[in-house]
Amino acid sequence: MTNDKVTLVKLQGVSKRFGEATAVSDITLDVPKGAILGFIGPSGCGKTTTVRLMVGNYKPTAGTVQVFNRAPDKFKKADLKRIGYMTQLFVLYPELTIWENLNFAASIYGYPFRRKERFAELLDLVELTGHEKKEARNISGGMQRRLSLAATLIHKPELIFLDEPTAGIDPVLRRKFWDHFHLLKEQGHTLFVTTQYVGEAAYCDYVGVMRNGRLLMVETPDGLRRRALGGEIVNMHTTAPVSGETLASIQGLPGVKKQPKLLDSQSVQILVEEADTAIPKLLHWSENNNVELDTINEFVPPFDDIFVKIMEDETAKEEVAA
Amino acid sequence: MSSLQEFFIRMSAFVRKEMAAILRQPRLVAILVLGPFLILLLFGIGYRDSPRTLRTILVVPENSRIKTEIDDLMNRLTGALDIVGTVSSESEALDRLDLQEVDLVLVTPADPYDDILQSQQSQFEVVHQEIDPLEILYVNTLERAYVQEINRQVLVRGVTQAQKRAATVEEKVAASQADAAAVRADLERGDGANALRDVGQLVTDFQALNLSIAASLSMFEGAQSLEKAQHQSSVLLEERLALIERELEDLSLLDPNGTGFKAEVAQVELIEEELAAIKDFFETFQGMSSRVLVSPFAGKTVSVTQVDLGPIDFYVPGVIALLLQHMAVTLAALSIVRERNSGTIELFRAAPLSAMETVLGKMVSFMVLTAVLAAILTALIVLGLKTPLLGTWLSYIAVVLALLFTSLSLGFAISVISQTDSQAVQFSMIVLLASIFFSGFFIALHRLVAGIHIVSWLLPATYGTDMLQDVMLRGRPPATLLMGGLLLWGLILFIFGWWRLRHLMARE
Structure with missing residues (x-):
């Protein structure tokens, strides 16, 4: 993560224990201003606890949390008004209408009573215009999440914490949510988003991966992929079957990190340091060695695979340590 | 915008939210208003002011020397005893009592003259199978009254x-x-x-x-x-x-x-x-x-109240106090515990919202709602049941508002110590049950030992019943000591609720 940006949230060696159980352990993390930082990890890995530590719901058992250069227990009302927090579950009032829920959320942030314009703007943003009079209990789960998002944004917070905002909603709507988040980022907001959908890591500027209460890494999406795989992948398809000699020749090329993997008789997967520089070299090598290529391109594995790889590697490390 | 303005805006969040939430449930509003009135109305219609008539069987032994006199006396003694028959065998009469065909067995003495000659009182034995202490008291009173009447007839x-x-x-x-x-x-x-x-x-x-x-x-x-x-x-x-x-x-x-x-x-x-x-x-x-x-002397009871009061009139102030307390306690008891269970409190912790703004906002909204409900209930009672209100309306309103404030504070206190809705409801029911027994609604306070009075004065209904009886039935203003005590207790409970909510809204 770059260190030249202004940091809004800073966690240093933060741990949180509930009795004997450790929810999060030794987390060190910076959230730079104007970025979208995604937190991915399996259910129960400590994502929500981390968010709660940052918004001031929990006190850390060890380490320090600083938000706007201030510990959450020293937050002034002005600090809290700069923060927006969308909880994991729908916690607004089912018996109130969408409009009344927005009114409630606006009021607890001390937002002035002239709100119609702001509400219209938000409802438009979350595509709930025309549903204002519907009671929250009578709308779909997706609409409830959108209402929660609108309520979170009502006071124009600078720093927005979204705890699994896309959980339980369909892929089309998830995509729309991420479009909203990018729009917010463009408007200068900083977003900290947790998710169970590993694929959503691609939409973030930075991605933190959590497992068993530990933060394994924080990287850009590409950096995460590279770190998980140990480089980048180039897939090559030849017109004739690939021999053992050919594989050995490819492995000897500069930038190739380990022995290429034969996917089928005419397809080879090569792990390289950087795909952009490795592909021209491979084309040159094929001309020189009379290997006719059908296709050659960088293979970008889905984040699901990346995540599985990270988890498997981590399990292996734990087994070795044990 | 000033912080005071923001304080009121944040407080108003709860005022509007609570009112909208309740008004959106017309059935609940109807139950809250009409329920208590219908209970009172049914009580008014169903209450029997006349004494209970007991089906009585007489036991007159075969050898009785006063058979004629007994028949003569029993013809004159009418009212609470309905003489359904006369038998000579006591066991036969007791069997009928056992079968619940009769309520009382009245065993007459065989030879009262002999008893009297031996300087002994001759006994009429009354056998019953009541278990309710009040009914037993009624039978005992009836027995004394009838024996007195028999003695009088002899004289x-x-x-x-x-x-x-x-x-x-x-x-x-x-x-x-x-x-x-x-x-x-x-x-x-x-x-x-x-x-x-x-x-x-x-x-x-x-x-x-x-x-x-x-x-x-x-x-x-x-x-x-x-x-x-x-x-x-x-x-x-x-x-x-x-x-x-x-x-x-x-x-x-x-x-x-x-x-x-x-x-x-x-x-x-x-x-x-x-x-x-x-x-x-x-x-x-x-x-x-x-x-x-x-019987040279007779008694006459004269009440200093300006109107004749019926038994329903007597119970109305107690019922109003009890119902308003229960309504307010239940509403408030569920309010904060629901915020905790639904997770809203997590949102509050991350918002610039204080415990005082939360509890005060809820207090204002519930005060308005319950006061409106109390006004409708009062109108129905005064106009519908024709219960007198001898004191001033101002006194009545002051008592009701003080009662609602303290009851809501008690509800908040319950809410902040309850972990779940069920616990809050159970606490509210315990308060209601305690109020029925200890508030003076059902049993007069002087019938309870002094130590138990502590429990009585922890219940807002005790103050409410006493003061509403004064205002409605005696035409007096509420006693300053009671009003002060009620408000002070309400304030203590309110501060406790606020203090506990501060802890709940603080970081864990």
Whole structure:
């Protein structure tokens, strides 16, 4: 993560224990201003606890949390008004209408009573215009999440914490949510988003991966992929079957990190340091060695695979340590 | 925008939210308003002011010497006892009691005269199978009232006989008066011989009179004591008789040849005065009601309240206090615990919202809502049930608002110590149950031992019932001490609720 940006949230060696159980352990993390930082990890890995530590719901058992250069227990009302927090579950009032829920959320942030314009703007943003009079209990789960998002944004917070905002909603709507988040980022907001959908890591500027209460890494999406795989992948398809000699020749090329993997008789997967520089070299090598290529391109594995790889590697490390 | 403005905006979040949430449930509003009124209305319609009539079977033994008298008495004793039959076997009557065919078995004594002759009270035994202490008290009271009535009937008979006997006495008094007049005439003429003869006749007639009075002197004692109480100078009948007797003994020693019987005339005049007094007494005695003679005193209860109060009127202030307390406690008890369970409190922790803004906002909204409900309930009760409101409306409103404030504070206190909705509801029900027993609604406070009064005064309904009874039924303003106590207790509970909510809204 770059260190030249202004940091809004800073966690240093933060741990949180509930009795004997450790929810999060030794987390060190910076959230730079104007970025979208995604937190991915399996259910129960400590994502929500981390968010709660940052918004001031929990006190850390060890380490320090600083938000706007201030510990959450020293937050002034002005600090809290700069923060927006969308909880994991729908916690607004089912018996109130969408409009009344927005009114409630606006009021607890001390937002002035002239709100119609702001509400219209938000409802438009979350595509709930025309549903204002519907009671929250009578709308779909997706609409409830959108209402929660609108309520979170009502006071124009600078720093927005979204705890699994896309959980339980369909892929089309998830995509729309991420479009909203990018729009917010463009408007200068900083977003900290947790998710169970590993694929959503691609939409973030930075991605933190959590497992068993530990933060394994924080990287850009590409950096995460590279770190998980140990480089980048180039897939090559030849017109004739690939021999053992050919594989050995490819492995000897500069930038190739380990022995290429034969996917089928005419397809080879090569792990390289950087795909952009490795592909021209491979084309040159094929001309020189009379290997006719059908296709050659960088293979970008889905984040699901990346995540599985990270988890498997981590399990292996734990087994070795044990 | 000033922080004060923001304070009110944040507080208003709860005012609007709570009101909208409740008004969105018309069925709940209807239950809250109409439910208590319908309960009172049903109570009003269903309450029986008349005493319970007990189906009674009489046990009159075969050898009873008072069978006729019992039949006669039972024909006169009507009302709370419905005599469904007479049997001679006690076991048969008890079987019918066991089968719940009758409510009471009344066993009459076989030979009351024998008991009385042996200086023992003759017993009427009343057997029942009630288990409710109030019903047992009713049976006991009924038994005492009926035995008293039987005793009274016996006395009335005795007095009536005495009055009949008094007519004979009166004749004897008249004969003695005539003799005395003859003696006085003889003496005034200076005819000592005739006077001595007439004294002899007077002595004879007086002895007959004396015997006649002595035979039933005890019958006249009640009337005599009344007369003595009325005329402090009056003397008892026995004293009059003794005086006449002494004077006659003296006159019997009269010298028939003597002259100038001035002193003797004075003696005869004294006898005539005493006889006239005895005659007056018997005339009065005969004219008196035998019923009044055996029961000279009667009670009369007069209430200083300006209107006649029915049993429903008495319960209305207690019911209002109890219902308003329960409504307010339940609403408030569920409010904060629901925020905790739904997770909203997590949102509050991350917002610039204080515990005071939260609890005050909820208090204002619930005060407005419950006050409106109380107003509708009051209107229905005063207009629908015609329950009097003798005090001022201002006093009534002050009591209701103080009661609602303290009840809501109690509800908040419950809410901040409850972990779940069920716990909050259970706590509210315990408060309701405690209020039924300890608030004076059902059992007067003076019937509870002093230590238990602590529980009573922890309940807002206790203050509410007492003050509403004063305002509505006695037309008095609420007692300052009670009003102050209620508000102080409400304030303590409010501060406790706020303090606990601060902890709940603080970081974990």
